[in-house]
Amino acid sequence: xxxxxGKLDVLHLDMDCFFVAVEVKDDPxxxxxxxxVGGNTDRGVVASASYEARAFGVHAAMSTAxxxxxxxxxxxxxxxxxxxxxxxxxxLRIIEQVTPDYEPIAFDEAFIDVAxxxxxxxxxxxxxxxxxxxxxxxxxxxxxxxxxRNKLLAKLGSKAAKPTVQMSQGPPRRALVMPGEGxxxxxxxxxxxxxxxxxxxxxxxxxxxxxxxxxxxGLNTIADAxxxxxxxxxxxxxxxxxSQIDDLVHGIDHRRVHRSREARSIGTETTFDRDIFxxxxxxxxxxxxxxxxxxxxxxxxxxxxxxxxxxRYSDLTLISRANTPDAPxxxxxxxxxxxxxxxxxxxxxxxxxxxxxxxxxFVGAETAPGExxxxxxxxxxxxxxxxxxxxxxxxxxEIARRFGEGAxxxxxxxxxxxxxxxxxxxxxx
Amino acid sequence: xxxxxxxxxxxDALITTSRAASARGSLGGAPSLQLSLHxxxxxxxxxxxxxxxxxSIEVAGANNGSILLxxxxxxxxxxxxxxxxxxxxxxxxxxxxxxxxxxxKVRVPVGAEITRIAPLPSEGITLPAKxxxxxxxxxxxxALTDDARAPQLTGVLMAAxxxxxxxxxxxxxxxxxxxxxxxxALAQGSEVLIPARALGEIERLISxxxxxxxxxxxxxxxxxxxxxVGNVKLTTRLLKGNFPDYQRLLPPSYPNNIExxxxxxxxxxxxxRLMVRDSKDAxxxxxxxxxxxxxxxxVLTPENGSAAEMVEGTYEGEDITxxxxxxxxxxxxxxxxxxxxxxxxxxxxxxxxxxxxxxxxYQYLLMPVRVS
Numbered sequence: 001x002x003x004x005x006g007k008l009d010v011l012h013l014d015m016d017c018f019f020v021a022v023e024v025k026d027d028p029x030x031x032x033x034x035x036x037v038g039g040n041t042d043r044g045v046v047a048s049a050s051y052e053a054r055a056f057g058v059h060a061a062m063s064t065a066x067x068x069x070x071x072x073x074x075x076x077x078x079x080x081x082x083x084x085x086x087x088x089x090x091x092l093r094i095i096e097q098v099t100p101d102y103e104p105i106a107f108d109e110a111f112i113d114v115a116x117x118x119x120x121x122x123x124x125x126x127x128x129x130x131x132x133x134x135x136x137x138x139x140x141x142x143x144x145x146x147x148x149r150n151k152l153l154a155k156l157g158s159k160a161a162k163p164t165v166q167m168s169q170g171p172p173r174r175a176l177v178m179p180g181e182g183x184x185x186x187x188x189x190x191x192x193x194x195x196x197x198x199x200x201x202x203x204x205x206x207x208x209x210x211x212x213x214x215x216x217x218g219l220n221t222i223a224d225a226x227x228x229x230x231x232x233x234x235x236x237x238x239x240x241x242x243s244q245i246d247d248l249v250h251g252i253d254h255r256r257v258h259r260s261r262e263a264r265s266i267g268t269e270t271t272f273d274r275d276i277f278x279x280x281x282x283x284x285x286x287x288x289x290x291x292x293x294x295x296x297x298x299x300x301x302x303x304x305x306x307x308x309x310x311x312r313y314s315d316l317t318l319i320s321r322a323n324t325p326d327a328p329x330x331x332x333x334x335x336x337x338x339x340x341x342x343x344x345x346x347x348x349x350x351x352x353x354x355x356x357x358x359x360x361x362f363v364g365a366e367t368a369p370g371e372x373x374x375x376x377x378x379x380x381x382x383x384x385x386x387x388x389x390x391x392x393x394x395x396x397x398e399i400a401r402r403f404g405e406g407a408x409x410x411x412x413x414x415x416x417x418x419x420x421x422x423x424x425x426x427x428x429x
Numbered sequence: 430x431x432x433x434x435x436x437x438x439x440x441d442a443l444i445t446t447s448r449a450a451s452a453r454g455s456l457g458g459a460p461s462l463q464l465s466l467h468x469x470x471x472x473x474x475x476x477x478x479x480x481x482x483x484x485s486i487e488v489a490g491a492n493n494g495s496i497l498l499x500x501x502x503x504x505x506x507x508x509x510x511x512x513x514x515x516x517x518x519x520x521x522x523x524x525x526x527x528x529x530x531x532x533x534k535v536r537v538p539v540g541a542e543i544t545r546i547a548p549l550p551s552e553g554i555t556l557p558a559k560x561x562x563x564x565x566x567x568x569x570x571x572a573l574t575d576d577a578r579a580p581q582l583t584g585v586l587m588a589a590x591x592x593x594x595x596x597x598x599x600x601x602x603x604x605x606x607x608x609x610x611x612x613x614a615l616a617q618g619s620e621v622l623i624p625a626r627a628l629g630e631i632e633r634l635i636s637x638x639x640x641x642x643x644x645x646x647x648x649x650x651x652x653x654x655x656x657x658v659g660n661v662k663l664t665t666r667l668l669k670g671n672f673p674d675y676q677r678l679l680p681p682s683y684p685n686n687i688e689x690x691x692x693x694x695x696x697x698x699x700x701x702r703l704m705v706r707d708s709k710d711a712x713x714x715x716x717x718x719x720x721x722x723x724x725x726x727x728v729l730t731p732e733n734g735s736a737a738e739m740v741e742g743t744y745e746g747e748d749i750t751x752x753x754x755x756x757x758x759x760x761x762x763x764x765x766x767x768x769x770x771x772x773x774x775x776x777x778x779x780x781x782x783x784x785x786x787x788x789x790x791y792q793y794l795l796m797p798v799r800v801s
Contacts, residue, residue, distance in 0.1 A: 330801065367729040370714050370752055370798035374601045375678050375780060 007188060008124045010257060011112040012146040012154035013095070013131060016163060018108035019048035021141045022087050023077050033075055034175065038064050039315045040076045047079055047316055051165040055175035079316065081271045081354065084108075087139060094134050098127060103258045111151055113257035128183045148186040152253035155204060156194070157184040195251045196222050203248045210241065225249040266304070268292045269356025275314045276352045279343070286339045289357035291332035297359050303328045303368035304359030307335055309342040312354035321345060324361060327371030335359070430466050430494025431518045434486070436510050436528065439471075442484040443504045445661055446475035448630055449482035450500035461541035462503060464517070464524075465495040475500060476544035480627055481664040496524055497541040506533055546664050549650045556612060558643035558658060562635035564596050564607040565628050567764040567791050571605035572598035572625035581670035585628050588620035589613065597675055598625060603757050604675055604780075604794040605764060621649055622672055627656075627665035634658050678794065680780060683773035685746025687719055688786050691770045693740050694724065695762045701728040701736040702755040714752035714798035719744055719774065728755070751777045752798040761793035777801070 015021065019037040024030045034053035038046040044064040056071035068074055088107045095102045098121055101113040114127050121127045128145040135143045146157020161184040168174040186194050200222060201211050217236060219225050225233065226249050234242030247253065258264070268289040276282060286309070297304055307329060308322035321342040329335045339357050363369075443462065450460035463474040469490045474483045496519060503526075507515065510528040518525045519534075526533040565585075573582035579601070586597040590608060594615060597606040615621070635643065635658060646657040649667065656663045698715060705713045705728060718725040723742040729735045751774060762770065767785035774781045777800075783793040 327799070330799070363731045365801070367731045367735075368800065370800035372602055372754055372798050373778060373796040375599065375604060375794065375796050376601050376673060 015108035150253040267358030290336035306361035310356035431491035434488040450475035553648035565632040573600040584622040584668040589615040622668040689742030
């Protein structure tokens with residue numbers, strides 16, 4: 001592996017059925033059972049399934065009703081997002097001990113660039129094994145790590161390192177989980193063989209529709225697609241998709257690992273302890289979150305061009321709506337006004353379980369576009385109001401900095417009901 | 430109808446009148462020009478529902494008559510011909526145009542018609558053309574160009590003052606007004622709201638002319654206004670609706686002001702504006718720090734980088750930074766006539782005023798871009 005030193009610098013760390021694993025850790029009596037985390041109603045959806053459940057064909061995004069038909073003994077557990085967030089923070093803390101150059105993808109995945117970590121922590125493989133062991137020892141959870149030259153191969157690598165599952169030849173039929181390698185290293189001289197051991201659908205970016213179109217052209221394997229060549233792929237699929245497919249089948253991926261501190265999104269969200277149907281309650285939360293995200297963005301000297309509102313319904317479906325106005329919002333009130341505008345376009349009749357306000361599409365405060373003021377906008381009175389609003393925000397930020405958040409708030413913001421969790425999230429995409 | 434004329438003589442009149450024959454609020458068919466011959470006088474008329482431009486030229490007439498021809502095509506044909514004689518010969522359906530060995534037969538467009546205008550009062554007022562045009566140059570560009578938001582802002586207010594007339598235009602981001610002293614075009618206290626587009630044409634006509642002492646004859650009714658300049662007569666619909674109470678917007682006083690070279694400031698704005706590649710992106714401002722040293726301009730963009738330039742000037746007031754749309758700012762600078770201009774400021778969220786130093790007859794109010 002020494003010859004590859006300095007080449008295999010991308011790690012993909014992926015937690016093994018994360019939500020379920022956290023539930024099993026908190027309730028060891030679930031170990032070895034087919035377990036799914038998801039909404040336990042008619043409209044519920046599986047968010048994560050244990051390997052035992054997967055043996056019965058249960059998988060994420062499947063409706064829980066169907067999942068129960070697949071596996072009569074399936075134990076369905078309502079999600080505890082606050083716990084997942086907490087474990088996610090622990091995970092990021094472990095990664096951060098190795099390098100700040102990592103890019104969290106969701107609760108349970110991260111790409112890590114270890115180019116700068118070799119002197120302290122050894123080869124890429126040694127770093128991967130260290131992380132794998134630390135996650136096991138400190139979190140009591142298991143993960144899989146792929147080590148490769150780029151994100152595409154690293155991701156395929158972590159998948160190859162996962163546990164596998166088989167059904168015993170019953171009766172009674174039982175799921176047998178085989179532990180995986182934990183760490184897979186894709187040396188450059190194994191890349192070809194490794195890549196070609198996958199089907200086309202295993203490549204991220206080739207979905208069912210693209211795969212179907214490729215099949216119609218007689219392209220059934222990665223080797224077929226390599227053979228047909230870039231020119232013909234582009235002729236069939238257009239410049240964008242065609243060249244993307246050609247890159248994928250050659251194991252080419254130029255995306256870099258975005259450091260976590262280059263936050264692409266600053267957000268605050270909360271999971272309620274019951275479904276919320278009351279628009280006033282949601283508005284009050286939005287107002288509060290808007291103050292908080294604008295404070296965090298301005299503390300970093302950032303101005304966001306995009307405000308988005310994130311909502312998770314009780315059945316776990318997640319929707320997100322965004323608005324990018326000409327002039328970026330500069331105060332909590334302006335963020336709130338945009339977010340409330342988005343709320344108007346979201347149905348809340350189904351009951352809202354999670355609510356979040358996020359800022360993204362950042363530019364430096366110095367280079368951000370401004371808002372052309374109008375001579376007529378509400379006359380002189382309004383021209384006074386805007387700077388005042390901003391001064392109020394500035395004062396509030398200063399108080400929050402000195403006395404902690406929540407020290408001072410709008411009287412109308414004292415929520416009628418406390419949220420059970422509140423997560424401040426900064427994440428790259 | 431049959432006549433003969435020189436190409437250049439005809440082309441000017443065709444171009445002038447065709448500027449009113451736009452597709453705006455189209456009358457049904459393709460925009461058309463009407464040609465009418467009486468003896469040796471050819472009357473050309475271009476029109477849309479809001480604007481009519483008529484021009485008369487002398488030609489060698491043979492048979493009187495009148496015809497509507499497609500405006501764009503007829504201009505293109507005449508423009509393409511070599512200098513020299515052109516003969517028009519046709520009836521009410523088709524017109525033959527011959528010049529040298531070239532021959533065109535142009536049909537009357539389907540559905541072509543021109544706008545009829547009710548007669549206007551005959552007594553008019555005479556305006557000095559060059560001074561009026563200079564006033565228009567300073568004011569017209571501040572009007573709104575599309576009328577989706579507020580039709581009355583697409584007009585220029587012409588109001589009688591005690592000592593003359595005042596022209597005012599605003600698109601809500603800036604407001605320009607100009608006092609033409611000693612000109613009484615209107616009854617005391619009265620005002621009319623004239624579409625900026627029509628006044629733009631007047632300004633163009635006068636600027637194109639070399640005549641120094643040219644005059645404009647101005648008449649108006651409740652609905653229309655007529656401007657007659659040389660052999661051109663322009664009739665426009667007046668705009669309805671109330672022009673904003675702009676006097677309320679004029680700040681009573683300014684705590685800060687700078688005297689600065691118009692040309693140096695204009696050149697500097699043009700240079701730093703180069704960093705704003707997308708001309709539609711009106712929100713990338715030029716930030717100007719006003720201090721004892723003068724005005725320091727900065728443009729910062731996330732994509733292209735930054736530009737900065739210091740322009741010396743005489744500043745009185747506290748150090749402040751105000752951001753402006755560079756295009757709006759430049760139009761204000763260019764509208765000022767004198768070599769030195771004065772910019773008066775309150776703060777980064779209130780209107781600033783540009784004017785000639787020592788002269789309050791022209792003022793250009795500009796709202797800043799808020800950047801913090």
